[in-house]
Amino acid sequence: MSTADKIRVAVLYGGRSGEHEVSLMSATNVIQHLDRTRFDVVPIGIDKTGGWFLGDDILKKELNSPALLRLQQESERMLFNPDLLGKALQQIPSSQIIKHAGRIFDVVFPVIHGPLCEDGTVQGLLELAEVPYVGCGVLSSAIGMDKDVSKRLVQNAGMMTAPFLVIKSGQWEKNPQQFCDKVADKLRYPVFVKPANTGSSVGVEKVKTQAGLADAINTAFRYDTKVVVEQGIDAFEIEVAILESLEGDKDPIVSVPGEVRPTTAHEFYSYASKYLDENGAELIIPAPISEELREKVCRFAKNIFLALECEGMARVDLFLERGTNDIYFNEINSIPGFTKISMYPKLMAASGMSYSELLTHLIMLAINRHTRKTKLSREFLEA
Ligand SMILES: Nc1ncnc2c1ncn2[C@@H]1O[C@H](COP(=O)(O)OP(=O)(O)O)[C@@H](O)[C@H]1O
Ligand SMILES: [Mg+2]
Structure with missing residues (x-):
């Protein structure tokens, strides 16, 4: 297949969540193993502040042992920044628009995990831009x-599912004791305390007695405004x-x-x-x-x-x-x-x-x- 006929796959990597580093590893592997007879790769990194950058195709550089993906932050390479939302999705220097007028890719493969990556937000952006993308849509990503x-x-x-209770930060700030009593009443220890929306066990704690519950809930609230407490x-x-x-x-x-x-x-x-x-x-x-x-x-x-x-x-x-x-x-x-x-x-x-x-x-x-x-x-x- 000639280069012009290949499908150009934008691999999104990095992202704003606590799973940024995991994504770098995942995306490195994806880029390495995409079938190069059918696909060209356009790596796009998202840094922790939410800036989008055009990356290098690591496989082309180091064929046998490609280096782990990293983010390059030269400002002229910036593709998209949340601050610019509404102005342009792809602010790319024209020199980088390779052969097709418009998009530099045909399909997006998001290899990013966690909140603001996997939760429907990026998927919503891609829907707005009318770009095909891999994986769950907005609804199932968010759910x-x-x-x-x-x-x-x-x-x-x-x-x-395990029996569970949910608390929002506003309720917790007002009356933590009431919720702790409810946990004692409805669930058996050990319980698992989790931010409602994280991954990779970020903010997840196993709590064996009532004495440790409030601290674990406070920890979980550092990551989300909703916390789930579930029976182990x-x-x-x-x-x-x-x-x-x-x-x-x-x-x-x-x-x-x-x-x-x-x-x-x-x-x-x-x-x-x-x-x-x-x-x-x-x-x-x-x-x-x-x-x-x-x-x-x-x-x-x-x-x-x-x-x-x-x-x-x-x-x-x-x-x-x-x-x-x-x-x-x-x-x-x-x-x-x-x-x-x-x-x-x-x-x-x-x-x-x-x-x-x-x-x-x-x-x-x-x-x-x-x-x-x-x-x-x-x-x-x-x-
Ligand atoms: N109800 C539970 N009972 C037993 N173990 C649990 C329970 N909830 C979570 N865990 C333990 O905590 C880990 C992380 O929790 P999980 O809900 O999978 O969060 P994450 O999305 O961060 O992976 C699980 O893989 C499991 O080891
Ligand atoms: Mg898990």
Whole structure:
């Protein structure tokens, strides 16, 4: 395929969340493994202040061991800054507009995690710009990010979550004791205290007695204005990768389930066990569960993907309770970790789809969705 015929994929990396560094790793891998016979890469970095910058195609520079992505902050390379919203989405020097008038890319692949990345905000911007993009749309991105709303929808669809309570910062400031009493009344310790909208266990604490509750809630409020307190489940942590089918009438593709087993040094799958400790957790693929349970888990995960209106891909994280084998929904990640050794690509690989095939599939889904949407009318049509 000649360069002119290749699809130009803008890989978004970095982002404004606490998962900025994770994104750099994920996006490095994505850029490395995109099928270069079909795609050209346009890396676009977002720094922590929200500035957008055109990056280098690291693969072209260092073929064998590309350096980790970094952000280049020369002002003339700036593409988009929130301050400029309403003025221009792509303020790019004309010299950099490579061959097509207008856009320097055909499709966007957001490889950014957490708030202001994965939560529908960037997706909304891309909708406004009428650009095809990979993964969940605005609605499911926002729902998936919110640990309260996603759980309520899952319960509504007839599936279980851990019992939980929610508190907003205004209520907490007014009457913390009232909420602590409610937790004592309705939930059993240990409980997990979480900001409603974060990822990578940022701000998540396990609390074993009432004495530690207020401090943990205060910590969580440093990250969000809404906090979720949920009852701990003594469980295996099971994750399933779901991928929308390229055939519109087919069910999504469901991977084999995997298990995440934090090592004994960690009380739970914390930020430290995920990223700071190299041996902080073991990924076991496939999860060592019976065939019957595997089927149940896969059906549960697929139904969650559908109930939450997901598109493209999502990783569904479940608890499989020790002793009872009851399945609980924990959370969904619409842009899961995407390094080659991350759970999502590994689960898909174990289910027969290579990392490069997965990337191609996701990009084709994005283009198909966009094509379908451009055919819709915004005006009333006479019958
Ligand atoms: N209700 C719960 N019962 C048992 N463990 C939990 C519970 N909630 C969270 N955890 C532990 O905390 C980790 C992080 O919580 P999670 O809700 O997945 O947040 P994040 O989106 O930051 O990954 C989980 O992977 C699990 O180890
Ligand atoms: Mg999690």
